[in-house]
Amino acid sequence: MRRDAAELARMLADRIGALAPELLPNGKRVGPEWRCGSLDGQPGQSLAVRLTGARRGVWSDFSSREKGDALDLVAATLFRGNRRPAMDWSRRWLGLSDMDAPSPVPRPAPSPPDHDRARAAEMDRDAQRRRAKARKLWAEAQPGIADTPVEFYLRDRGINLRELGRAPGALRFHPAVWNAERQTAMPAMVAAIAGPHGKHVATHRTWLGQCPDGTWGKADLERPKMVLGSFGGGCIRLWRGASGLALGVAPEGENVVICEGIETGLAVALACPDRRILAAVSISNMARLELPESVTDVTIAGDNDGDNPAARRALEAACRAFAEQGRTVRLAIPEIEKADWADVARGQNDETGFRPSRA
Incomplete structure (x- = not known):
């Protein structure tokens, strides 16, 4: 019996743990996802395929903004987005048809591949360096914000965290964070940004300054808030x-x-x-x-x-x-x-x- 597209997508999603590595062999598992650099199969992390849970089979390429279900993934990787041959291939792969599966349509190789691989590797190294700097900044900050300019700044904005009984652990005070706009170090509220799996991936900075009346506010900068790292x-x-x-x-x-x-x-x-x-x-x-x-x-x-x-x-x-x-x-x-x-x-x-x- 011929399945329609929605049913095929559901059945493929149920076996996405085997399908994703077959379609994207250069990828690797990262938590509940299969990660790859692109639909062309390049190494990297920008393409994520969900492997578990209610969203299994759903994928998204953050660099190209393409996304879809498991059937769309077959079409995108093997048939340049054409769903009809992708459905025939999927029936064969799922064991629902004895007919020969259509041959995949080769995707054009990136040009030039060596340049793209080198650029991707450099971008990955840069991301790792920024992540390391973000974690170092966080480690150097003062745990706890009681009686610091961070608490004063928030209180002057009408946010009295003492009413909660404790301050969020994701916030810290740093007395001297480098600011490129001023070319000097300034006091700042720093916050830990956690990735989907709970790891510290970036650090948010809010530079602070004291007003003439003694209150604390955001520093007088073009960009008083910035993030160090990819989030x-x-x-x-x-x-x-x-x-x-x-x-x-x-x-x-x-x-x-x-x-x-x-x-x-x-x-x-x-x-x-x-x-x-x-x-x-x-x-x-x-x-x-x-x-x-x-x-x-x-x-x-x-x-x-x-x-x-x-x-x-x-x-x-x-x-x-x-x-x-x-x-x-x-x-x-x-x-x-x-x-x-x-x-x-x-x-x-x-x-x-x-x-x-x-x-």
């Missing part, structure tokens, strides 16, 4: 919520709130200390976050960026991505234009308190 798919794990457990072992049915920035996330933690809070660092990274299957409910705590179509599309993309994973998704945006939830906390406006406003 795609990673996040700052700000608050563990009621369970107190690490994200990787979150209890079944847990609700997670995803914010863009640190200050927004901390303001939400103060309002909803029973929720797990993650900061995605950038609005475009929200949709790329990987959550354990036990997280069934996601709230996107977005900023009110006013008439900003790009920001709105990014929020909608995040909502759509988590909904497609079978999770309940809610979107919460402050009613005050050009405000985030930290601004709301500072204003203590009850009429615009944090609440998921629409699905």
Whole structure:
């Protein structure tokens, strides 16, 4: 009996652990994913194929922005995206047909391959160097932020972390972080960015400065916030919520709130200390976050960026991505234009308190 495309994709996904290495033999397993450099089979990490869980068979190439299901992967790697011969080949591979499978269509080799391999190797070495520098910066920072400019800065933004009983372990104070814009070292709040598997992949820096009235704020810079290292798919794990457990072992049915920035996330933690809070660092990274299957409910705590179509599309993309994973998704945006939830906390406006406003 001939299966339709959806059924073939499901059956291929059930055997993705064998299929992915066959289609991408130069890849390697990294946690729950098969990683490769591209659909051409180059070594690297930008192409990820999910091997386990409800999303098994789903893949995405972060460099080319291509993505799809297991059947799409067969089509992309063997038949230049043509699904019809990919379906015939898949039936043969699954043992559903005795007919000869169509011959794969060779993908054009990268040109020049030596140059591409050298460039990929250099990019990988550069990423490793930046990751090492990010971890070194984090290790040099002061654990705990009590009675430091970090605590003063957050408190002056209306975020009194002492109300939570403890400060997030993902935040530290560093008295002298080099700033290229000023060509000098300056005090900074540093935050650990964890990758999908919990490893420290990058460090977020917020340079701080003291105002004439003695309060602390972001330093007067063109870019007072920057990230050292690559953080795609990673996040700052700000608050563990009621369970107190690490994200990787979150209890079944847990609700997670995803914010863009640190200050927004901390303001939400103060309002909803029973929720797990993650900061995605950038609005475009929200949709790329990987959550354990036990997280069934996601709230996107977005900023009110006013008439900003790009920001709105990014929020909608995040909502759509988590909904497609079978999770309940809610979107919460402050009613005050050009405000985030930290601004709301500072204003203590009850009429615009944090609440998921629409699905």
